[in-house]
Amino acid sequence: EDQVTQSPEALRLQEGESSSLNCSYTVSGLRGLFWYRQDPGKGPEFLFTLYSAGEEKEKERLKATLTKKESFLHITAPKPEDSATYLCAAIPRGSSNTGKLIFGQGTTLQVKP
Amino acid sequence: NAGVTQTPKFRILKIGQSMTLQCAQDMNHNYMYWYRQDPGMGLKLIYYSVGAGITDKGEVPNGYNVSRSTTEDFPLRLELAAPSQTSVYFCASSLTGGSNQPQHFGDGTRLSIL
Numbered sequence: 321e322d323q324v325t326q327s328p329e330a331l332r333l334q335e336g337e338s339s340s341l342n343c344s345y346t347v348s349g350l351r352g353l354f355w356y357r358q359d360p361g362k363g364p365e366f367l368f369t370l371y372s373a374g375e376e377k378e379k380e381r382l383k384a385t386l387t388k389k390e391s392f393l394h395i396t397a398p399k400p401e402d403s404a405t406y407l408c409a410a411i412p413r414g415s416s417n418t419g420k421l422i423f424g425q426g427t428t429l430q431v432k433p
Numbered sequence: 434n435a436g437v438t439q440t441p442k443f444r445i446l447k448i449g450q451s452m453t454l455q456c457a458q459d460m461n462h463n464y465m466y467w468y469r470q471d472p473g474m475g476l477k478l479i480y481y482s483v484g485a486g487i488t489d490k491g492e493v494p495n496g497y498n499v500s501r502s503t504t505e506d507f508p509l510r511l512e513l514a515a516p517s518q519t520s521v522y523f524c525a526s527s528l529t530g531g532s533n534q535p536q537h538f539g540d541g542t543r544l545s546i547l
Binding site: 361 | 437464466468473474475476477478481483489491523525527529530531532533534535536537538539540541
């Protein structure tokens, strides 16, 4: 069964304290791994897509990486405005024509000033 | 550009009532999706559509119905509301179903069944 698991469920950081969020996946023939950011009361907002092991993508203080079993979202010197829930989602081979995503439970990040 | 628009934003229903959650997109996307998000459970796919006139079940379709008569609109119908359907509902769209096309989400409808 295709599955995506995120850890930790919640993370509290001080401003400037770098850390990483984990997304482990068990998916038949990964076609893409997505990262989204979700603010309270809003819908998920697209951040990155990763396609193959070894790939990295960056946006401001965020860097996403991918291995054959997991993806990491590294947050460097976070600011309070980085506080949000971060979701990862995978497209397995069988869903490559339908776009059906398998989501993890999310990691809620709080960055304190 | 409005993107994906969902209405209403909030709704309280009584058990057994019916309602339709509206979703519209103005990006000329072919693919549209309905998800529900429960605390600590991530997003679960309810129904999806790959184009006007074509719909299919997702992971948790029971108690819901959809239709897709136009490219722009993808309403979700609850026929006999049950407390288990209390959730936040998100609509999303993408140009294609390919992994190079991220889904764009609306801001959700928060639904309580009492």
